[in-house]
Amino acid sequence: MLGLSALLAACGSSSKSGSSSVSSSTSSASGTPKKGGNLVFARSVAPTTLDPANTIIAGDIYTLNQIFEPLFITNPDGTLAPWLAKSFTTSTDHLTWTFALRPGVKFSDGKPLTADDVVFSIKREAANTVGPLSFLDFAIKSVTAKGSSTVVMKLKTPWAPFESDMSVFANAILPANFGGKSEKAFFQSPVGTGAFTLSSWTPDSNLTLKPNPGYWQPGKPYVDSVAINYVTDDNQRVLQVTSGQAQIADSIPPANVASLKSNGAVNVSEFPAWQVDLLVFNEQVAYFKDVHVRRAITYAINRPGLVQAASFGSSKPGGSFFPPSLEYYDAGTPVLAYSVANAKAELAKSAYPHGFSTKLLVSGGDQTYSEFAQIIQSDLAKIGIKVSITTLDHAAFESTFQKYDYDMFIDYAINDISDPDEMASFETDYKSGGSKSYWSSYDNPAVISLVHEAEAEFDTTKRKALYAKIQAQVAQDAPFVALDYPPYIYATSKKVNGFAVNPGGAYRLADVWLD
Amino acid sequence: MAGLTLGLRLPAGRPRRPRRATGGGWSYTARRLLGAVLVLIGVTVATFLLLHAAPGNPAEQVLGQRATPAQLHALEHQWGLDSSLASQFWRYLKQVVHGDLGTSFVYGKHVTALVGPRIGQTALLVAVAVMFAILITIPLAALAASRRDSIADQAVRGFSVLGLGLPSFWFGIVLIEIFAVNLKLLPVGGYGSGFGAHLESLILPGVTAALAIVPLLIRSLRVGMLEVLDADFVAAARGNGLRESRVLLVHVARNAAVPTVTLLGLNIAYLLGSTVIVENVFALNGVGSLLLQSIQNRDFPTVQGITLLLAAAVVVVNLCTDLLAARLDPRIRLR
Numbered sequence: 080m081l082g083l084s085a086l087l088a089a090c091g092s093s094s095k096s097g098s099s100s101v102s103s104s105t106s107s108a109s110g111t112p113k114k115g116g117n118l119v120f121a122r123s124v125a126p127t128t129l130d131p132a133n134t135i136i137a138g139d140i141y142t143l144n145q146i147f148e149p150l151f152i153t154n155p156d157g158t159l160a161p162w163l164a165k166s167f168t169t170s171t172d173h174l175t176w177t178f179a180l181r182p183g184v185k186f187s188d189g190k191p192l193t194a195d196d197v198v199f200s201i202k203r204e205a206a207n208t209v210g211p212l213s214f215l216d217f218a219i220k221s222v223t224a225k226g227s228s229t230v231v232m233k234l235k236t237p238w239a240p241f242e243s244d245m246s247v248f249a250n251a252i253l254p255a256n257f258g259g260k261s262e263k264a265f266f267q268s269p270v271g272t273g274a275f276t277l278s279s280w281t282p283d284s285n286l287t288l289k290p291n292p293g294y295w296q297p298g299k300p301y302v303d304s305v306a307i308n309y310v311t312d313d314n315q316r317v318l319q320v321t322s323g324q325a326q327i328a329d330s331i332p333p334a335n336v337a338s339l340k341s342n343g344a345v346n347v348s349e350f351p352a353w354q355v356d357l358l359v360f361n362e363q364v365a366y367f368k369d370v371h372v373r374r375a376i377t378y379a380i381n382r383p384g385l386v387q388a389a390s391f392g393s394s395k396p397g398g399s400f401f402p403p404s405l406e407y408y409d410a411g412t413p414v415l416a417y418s419v420a421n422a423k424a425e426l427a428k429s430a431y432p433h434g435f436s437t438k439l440l441v442s443g444g445d446q447t448y449s450e451f452a453q454i455i456q457s458d459l460a461k462i463g464i465k466v467s468i469t470t471l472d473h474a475a476f477e478s479t480f481q482k483y484d485y486d487m488f489i490d491y492a493i494n495d496i497s498d499p500d501e502m503a504s505f506e507t508d509y510k511s512g513g514s515k516s517y518w519s520s521y522d523n524p525a526v527i528s529l530v531h532e533a534e535a536e537f538d539t540t541k542r543k544a545l546y547a548k549i550q551a552q553v554a555q556d557a558p559f560v561a562l563d564y565p566p567y568i569y570a571t572s573k574k575v576n577g578f579a580v581n582p583g584g585a586y587r588l589a590d591v592w593l594d
Numbered sequence: 595m596a597g598l599t600l601g602l603r604l605p606a607g608r609p610r611r612p613r614r615a616t617g618g619g620w621s622y623t624a625r626r627l628l629g630a631v632l633v634l635i636g637v638t639v640a641t642f643l644l645l646h647a648a649p650g651n652p653a654e655q656v657l658g659q660r661a662t663p664a665q666l667h668a669l670e671h672q673w674g675l676d677s678s679l680a681s682q683f684w685r686y687l688k689q690v691v692h693g694d695l696g697t698s699f700v701y702g703k704h705v706t707a708l709v710g711p712r713i714g715q716t717a718l719l720v721a722v723a724v725m726f727a728i729l730i731t732i733p734l735a736a737l738a739a740s741r742r743d744s745i746a747d748q749a750v751r752g753f754s755v756l757g758l759g760l761p762s763f764w765f766g767i768v769l770i771e772i773f774a775v776n777l778k779l780l781p782v783g784g785y786g787s788g789f790g791a792h793l794e795s796l797i798l799p800g801v802t803a804a805l806a807i808v809p810l811l812i813r814s815l816r817v818g819m820l821e822v823l824d825a826d827f828v829a830a831a832r833g834n835g836l837r838e839s840r841v842l843l844v845h846v847a848r849n850a851a852v853p854t855v856t857l858l859g860l861n862i863a864y865l866l867g868s869t870v871i872v873e874n875v876f877a878l879n880g881v882g883s884l885l886l887q888s889i890q891n892r893d894f895p896t897v898q899g900i901t902l903l904l905a906a907a908v909v910v911v912n913l914c915t916d917l918l919a920a921r922l923d924p925r926i927r928l929r
Contacts, residue, residue: 135658474650
């Protein structure tokens, strides 16, 4: 997290020097990279579109990341790195941000990257009424080019997460006016500054990438081609890697980790994620309006036991609603740790001292969550709360809780960028966060004002203190229980080097090489 | 198909010809075609209503959790989901009649363009499965029938009972474990590139899909053969000194085949349905896996389009089965 703090501290007024060196994101690389080889990647979600501004689907994002690049990227350790922007400065009122573009960057059609391309791309996303992540650009007042290699962005309000907002895939840089093509035609054969270009693609099926010969990082990418194969079945993905048919497989079920680790041909990697599994309470329901009920349930759930039983120890037991991988996570957050005695005492203080019957909504098809639900059911029975479990298919599940038609539900909350504001406001800002505090209807004005204060705070020490306060207050109010922090689990062939995933789930295959 | 004759009115003055139920007769074919059209209309209505009645919003699926109500409405409007159900259905019906299955919500492509490249893969899978079903059924049924109540017969019958009870994905995983992981003879999954690789990669999925219907076929053919084995012409064939294998495979099997062919035809519909699971287990990106994905995404046009195509395929196969059965057994034509 040092890098981001340093950047934020440095961006007060002066341009950062020496920031043009690209930090290596190859944490697992060893030896000298070799050229050549075809990489086969078995992935659980297929790409549906390659338009960065119009998707939120993992299969799209992790593919288009190889083709397009934003001004900043997130390193595997969660810090930001300048990418197509070489450096930036901000005015003292934090309302004017000036970005200097990296020299020598070319699109895959050979045309150089210019400020006009950046202006076009950011304006397009900021004005995108159906962009799933266009809210991240809400602070932008204007974007203009100053010469061919400088971009000036004016903001409506001082906005601390802005650099991080610029790193989201949705703000990736496309050629101005799609290089003269129609939007539709452009995304059929996209042109970006990334290490790869599209070679072939059957929608909802397999996709192949080939190297961008003019890529700005000399020598990269190392592999001759990348085949991204769509493999929904968990077992099939695992077997494709163990049999050598694929070299990388994503979304490995925690239950398979132990057996894969004993396989001599395969590495299993668990990358920390900006993700937290939540048990959410509906405060529109009388039982859960009562803070003592929420606190009692939080005490009653044995999170270390739950993690051991359902995730086979691959995830970490939950505490703060911020995951440990997120900037400003506070390990000292006073959480309501597992204690049946405390749970009973807390319930006795509530309006329902003898317990009650309630329902727990979960999404079907997720083994881990259905096991979580059963463990929670038995934990809560110990304090007199009788839980019945309702399972719905994912689309129905989402519609149901988003209509507040539930008592409790289990879901995962994620952050798309390195700045924690996204998670803080989405989960606790009842008024303007966008989801009435993750559909819990939790509304604590003190927390909301702290969230807004942190959004405009550029001093990292002060900001850290604000987020510590927010985490502490939320832990006491218990609007949801942070059950665990699951990692991204990948299986890779031992031949694969340089593969690393950032906490947002993204990876850049430019660094991958095969033995 | 009761009531399906309603729509067929022959010109009043024309004398009714005696019905020739060879499948080539005008009245027979027309009735069957009319029935087929009615089935397809029924499938269209049912799919449309079920999809719209099911909870889950396609716009939520595409835009994700951070979507604002305004964004959701904008997308629903773009897709026409904000108009009344009746007008949506009417619009859809008009499209379908013009051969347009609509545009996928998720992929932004025409459903026909999305499904087209996958039909070959699924059709080939079904063909390979049918081939394996026949190759497994005939010898096993002949073995069981010729040695009635022997250990071999008991084993074949036991296998049938077992096969009916076990889910096909389980067979699939076991086959992958044996032939792909341990023996490394065949790919674990996927479709490969080139026709040879396609065929090779369809062996395990084909056997898996076939195993789901083989038990029924074996039982049907075995009973049929047992009946025929007692017939006079079999005794005559044996009396003429024909080898037992020839008696069984040519004389007995052919005469016992009619109910089994009918059953196979009906089960091709079942096979088409099971491709959804088999394609998933073997990472084949055919029509079945697209259907499953589209249901999860609430991609209405794609689900409707694929359901209609699969229904049409089932109707056509059933029609062909009836005609083929009529050809194998002349008595059917007179029924």
